[in-house]
Amino acid sequence: MALIKLLGVLIVIVGFALKLDSILIVISAAIVTALVGGLGVTGLLETLGTTFVANRSMAIFILIMLVTGTLERNGLRNAAAALIGKVKNASPGKIIGAYGIMRAVFAAFNASFGGVAGFVRPVIMPMMEGSIESRGLKINEDYMDNLKGMASGMENIAWFFCQVLFVGGAGGLLVQSTLEPLGYHVELIDLAKAEIPVAIFAVIVGIVYYYIRDKKLAKKYYGEDIAKIAVEEEK
Amino acid sequence: MSFFTSADVTTGQKLLEIIYIVIGLITLYTGIKNATDKENPYRVGTAVFWCTLGVVLAFGRWIPPMVDGALIIIMTIPAILHKVGVGKTANPTEEYSKSVFDKIGMKIFLPALSIGICAVGFAIFLPQLGAMVGIGAGIIISIILLIVFNPDNKPAVFLTDSERLLSQVGPLSMLPMLLASLGAIFTAAGVGDVIAGLVGKVIPQGNVNVGIIVFAIAMALFTVIMGNGFAAITVITVGIGAPFVLAYGADPVIIGMVALTCGYCGTLSTPMAANFNIVPVAMLEMKDKFGVIKNQLVPAALLLAFQIAYMIIAK
Numbered sequence: 429m430a431l432i433k434l435l436g437v438l439i440v441i442v443g444f445a446l447k448l449d450s451i452l453i454v455i456s457a458a459i460v461t462a463l464v465g466g467l468g469v470t471g472l473l474e475t476l477g478t479t480f481v482a483n484r485s486m487a488i489f490i491l492i493m494l495v496t497g498t499l500e501r502n503g504l505r506n507a508a509a510a511l512i513g514k515v516k517n518a519s520p521g522k523i524i525g526a527y528g529i530m531r532a533v534f535a536a537f538n539a540s541f542g543g544v545a546g547f548v549r550p551v552i553m554p555m556m557e558g559s560i561e562s563r564g565l566k567i568n569e570d571y572m573d574n575l576k577g578m579a580s581g582m583e584n585i586a587w588f589f590c591q592v593l594f595v596g597g598a599g600g601l602l603v604q605s606t607l608e609p610l611g612y613h614v615e616l617i618d619l620a621k622a623e624i625p626v627a628i629f630a631v632i633v634g635i636v637y638y639y640i641r642d643k644k645l646a647k648k649y650y651g652e653d654i655a656k657i658a659v660e661e662e663k
Numbered sequence: 664m665s666f667f668t669s670a671d672v673t674t675g676q677k678l679l680e681i682i683y684i685v686i687g688l689i690t691l692y693t694g695i696k697n698a699t700d701k702e703n704p705y706r707v708g709t710a711v712f713w714c715t716l717g718v719v720l721a722f723g724r725w726i727p728p729m730v731d732g733a734l735i736i737i738m739t740i741p742a743i744l745h746k747v748g749v750g751k752t753a754n755p756t757e758e759y760s761k762s763v764f765d766k767i768g769m770k771i772f773l774p775a776l777s778i779g780i781c782a783v784g785f786a787i788f789l790p791q792l793g794a795m796v797g798i799g800a801g802i803i804i805s806i807i808l809l810i811v812f813n814p815d816n817k818p819a820v821f822l823t824d825s826e827r828l829l830s831q832v833g834p835l836s837m838l839p840m841l842l843a844s845l846g847a848i849f850t851a852a853g854v855g856d857v858i859a860g861l862v863g864k865v866i867p868q869g870n871v872n873v874g875i876i877v878f879a880i881a882m883a884l885f886t887v888i889m890g891n892g893f894a895a896i897t898v899i900t901v902g903i904g905a906p907f908v909l910a911y912g913a914d915p916v917i918i919g920m921v922a923l924t925c926g927y928c929g930t931l932s933t934p935m936a937a938n939f940n941i942v943p944v945a946m947l948e949m950k951d952k953f954g955v956i957k958n959q960l961v962p963a964a965l966l967l968a969f970q971i972a973y974m975i976i977a978k
Contacts, residue, residue: 536779577958595783599923
């Protein structure tokens with residue numbers, strides 16, 4: 429009969445898989461688990477209240493918002509666009525790589541430039557298109573589709589694996605507060621340090637993989653032309 | 664008040680409590696602003712959500728735990744009913760940002776980086792205050808720099824901008840905190856022991872390396888199913904990570920943290936994580952619905968393999 433305790437876990441898995449309302453899933457799972465697990469209503473409210481208050485550090489993002497919006501208002505995104513714009517005469521693969529490095533460094537400081545809507549579309553895409561056209565080539569839609577996918581991929585990889593380097597980010601805080609009731613006390617700075625090798629590897633993998641993939645795709649869609657042009661440019 | 668004058672409480676704790684009060688007040692402001700905002704379609708629901716949250720964040724320490732718990736439940740009701748909305752927001756115009764950038768230039772990176780620098784600096788050099796207080800200090804520096812750079816940045820600008828962002832992210836921003844509480848409820852109800860009993864029938868107990876591999880793959884797999892690494896980590900750490908890996912003396916720092924980023928490999932591979940993998944397809948007008956995921960599968964697999972090896976070596 430112990431299996432009934434897993435009802436809450438089942439609710440979480442099935443609920444998220446069915447894309448039900450996330451907060452509804454979590455609250456239902458909490459109520460069901462508390463009831464079948466013998467905590468009762470009092471135990472539920474007490475555990476919920478105690479842990480939520482103990483985990484208030486996770487609300488630090490609200491304090492950070494005190495400046496995030498104003499940074500954007502004061503031209504942070506424009507500055508980022510100007511910075512990446514310094515990458516001139518580069519192939520799309522190199523542009524994606526340069527963006528990966530920039531996004532990775534700023535992710536470690538919890539600074540973002542508006543994601544796909546705010547940065548990839550208005551800044552990175554025109555740069556890649558310009559790069560193709562500057563070689564005297566027409567935009568191939570399938571090639572461009574892949575470049576968009578790669579730019580989004582670089583955006584995600586750099587953000588996921590480098591934001592964990594920010595001491596006080598949601599990931600580290602959640603791990604800290606998940607381990608605490610299990611009896612393991614860990615410091616945020618150590619959690620961030622543990623991710624350094626992973627972050628470096630992630631950025632390198634992203635850059636190298638997309639660079640190689642771009643070269644391959646360029647060859648596929650433009651034949652040998654693009655290779656020749658690239659060689660001439662280097663001369 | 665006795666809390667702040669007590670000698671038993673460290674300065675770090677006192678400062679942290681002040682930070683929570685400030686966070687709570689920003690949240691309360693968000694609730695009150697929306698309560699009086701005629702452009703918000705759900706004034707009551709929005710106000711209930713942010714105001715109860717603000718009270719718990721600012722004063723939760725002095726409220727009995729049961730009342731805190733009840734307030735959290737009340738807070739989630741308008742969120743579940745989708746009665747938390749966004750009111751009038753004053754997004755900065757493209758022209759304004761451009762004109763300020765022309766004045767400030769690349770210096771704008773300084774206030775953006777100061778928060779992270781202070782967080783690390785405090786954690787290393789002032790551990791008695793800690794990273795969280797460091798973030799608070801970084802924000803103060805950031806605000807001062809922004810005011811110096813551009814006199815338009817009056818205190819009200821910071822407050823309205825934070826309200827704008829908080830309203831835009833909405834109740835979902837509370838998901839990590841609610842998941843952390845759910846994890847604690849799982850632990851209190853003994854869910855971990857039950858999962859451990861089940862998994863123990865399949866994988867040999869006592870072999871830490873096998874435990875690590877199962878933990879990492881389970882994190883990725885469950886994130887693929889749920890589309891949310893944060894949801895996965897609370898369930899899988901309690902059920903697999905703790906009983907099969909940490910119980911045998913593996914380093915909770917490395918194992919606990921890297922497991923989360925193993926989950927992120929799942930995030931890269933699943934249409935369930937629509938925000939990251941499906942929304943960009945629409946925003947970039949791509950033809951292939953899975954165009955983002957297809958370009959992420961190889962890095963995700965490499966990263967998972969690397970992290971498993973890293974956990975086994977560094978445990």
